[in-house]
Each structure stands twice: as structure tokens, then as C-alpha cells.
Amino acid sequence: MITFVWAEDKKHQIGYQGHLPWFLPADLKYFKKETMGHPILMGRKTFDSLPRVLPGRLHLVLTRSQEFKDKYRDNQQVIVFLNQEELFTYLKKHQNEDICAIGGVSIFKILRDKVDCLKRTVIDASFKADTEMPQIDYSQFNLVKEENHEADNKNEYAYSFLTYVRKDKDHG
Template sequence: MITFVWAEDQQHQIGIEGHLPWKLPLDLHHFKEITYGHSIIMGRKTFMSLPKVLPGRKHVVLTTSKELKRKYQNNKNVVIVQSKNELQEWVEKHKNQNLCVIGGNSVFKALIKQADYLEKTAIKATFTADTTMIPIKYDEFSLIKKESHYPDEQNKYSFDFLTYKRKEQSNETNINI
């Protein structure tokens, strides 16, 4: 099962200079709840934006960097894949596990047709950013859960946790005689 996990503002912005443009501790807690114990799939820039290798998660990183491959070759929590084909092979081998795609855009684009669930944090504000989320055909998904949050001492902005599930594809064929 593949789940996309991300946060975006009202203009679908998701990052600036390799980092989140906002600070929402509750969203980070939500991210941990969703991804803990699962493999997280990302590109090099997303991996480099993390403060460290996150505990309790296997990191699958799409990159052509030979330096990263050497650096993490003995780390059992980091798998380096060097092409989209290699990423697809890895996903196919692990399709019975919960896989969380966390960015960036090239990884989202490569796996969007295989996404079963979307876990989106929709922030009710607009930020200066340089990265926008890829277009998603929401008509292919059903909203199955919405949890609203309002500003508090630690979380400065209103936001919603939205969970979408891919709609079942009908295998029936209409035959007119």
C-alpha cells in the first residue's frame, strides 16, 4: 500500500530552499504517527532536509549521488535507489508493506498512479515558497477523514488533516447488444 504524506498551504506550496515554510508541531507529530514503523520514500533533497535518519523508519532515497550511496551503504535504515526504474522495482518487491511517499516532486510524480491513500495537511495560510505540490486528480480519490485544527500556543495556523482513499476501479464492461 502506498500513501502520500505531505503538508501544503492554500496555494499548494510545500517547501522553500529544501525546508518547510511553516512551523506546526502537531503536523510533525501527525507525520510521525503515519510513518513510524514503515518505509518512507523520498528524493535526495527531501532526505537532506531531514535533521537525521528518522528512527523507526526505513528511508528509501532516489538519488544519482554516488557519495550518498557510499555514505549509507552500511546503514540498514537507508536504501539508495539510483533510478526511477530501480525505485519501481523496490516498490514492487515491497508492495505488501505500508510505504509512505514524502517527497519531492519527482518521487510524487513517479508514484502517483500507484498511490492508494493521500494524507494531506491543508494549511489555511499562504507562505513564500519555491516548491509546489504536483497536480493530483482528486476525483480519483474519496475523502474519508477530515480533522480540523485551530491556532494555539504552539501551532500558529489553522489546518486540516485530510485522508483520501483511491476509488475502486470497476472491472465491469457495459455491453450494448
């Protein structure tokens, strides 16, 4: 099963200069809760934006760089794919696992027709950004959970956690 996990602002923007355009501690906590114990799939730029290899999660990284693959060859927490075929072979072998795709845009685009579940954080604000979430046809999904939160002393912006399940995968 493939789950997209991401945050976006009101204009569907997800990044600025390789990082999140906002600081929202509640979303970081939510991201950790949703991805802990699951493989996280990302492109190399998203991997590079992480503060470190995140504990408790296998990192699956798609890149064209053999040098990058060689660098992480002996790291048990990182698997590097040099092309989509290698990635799709892995995903087919691990289709019973919940794999969390966390970005960037190229990962979301190549998996848009394969994703089963969407874990979307919507921040009730607009930010300076240079990266936008690829369009998703939400008519193919059912909204199964929605949590709305107001801004507070730790989180400067109101936000919502939305969970969608692909209609043909929704058995309940």
C-alpha cells in the same frame, strides 16, 4: 500500498529553499504518527532536509549520486536507489507494505498514478515558497477522514488533516 504524506499551504506550496516554509508542531506530530514503523520514500534533497535519519523508519532514497549511495552503504536504516527501475522493482517486491512517500516533487510525480492513499495536511495560510505540490486528480479518490483544527498556543495556523483513498482501492 503507497501513501503520500505531506503538508501544503492554501496555494498548494510545500517547500522553500529545501525546507518547510512553516513551523507547525501538530503536523510534525501527525507526520511521525503516520510514518512510524513504515518505510519512508523520498528524494535526496528531502532526505538532506531531515534533521537526521529518523528513528523507527526505513529510509528509501532515490538519487542519481553513486557517491551518496556509497556513503549510506553500511547504514541499515537507508536504502538508496540510483534510478526509477531499481525503485519500482523494490516497490513491486514490497507491495504489501505501507510505504510512505514524503517528497519531493519528483517522487510525487513519478508515483502519482500508483499512489493508493493520500495523507494531506492543509495549512490555512499562505507562505513564501519555491516548491509546489504536483497536481493530483482528487476525483480518483474518496475523502475518508477529515480533522479540522483551529490555531492554538502551540500552532500558529489553523490546519486540517485529510485522508483520501483511491476509489478503485476503496473496499468499504
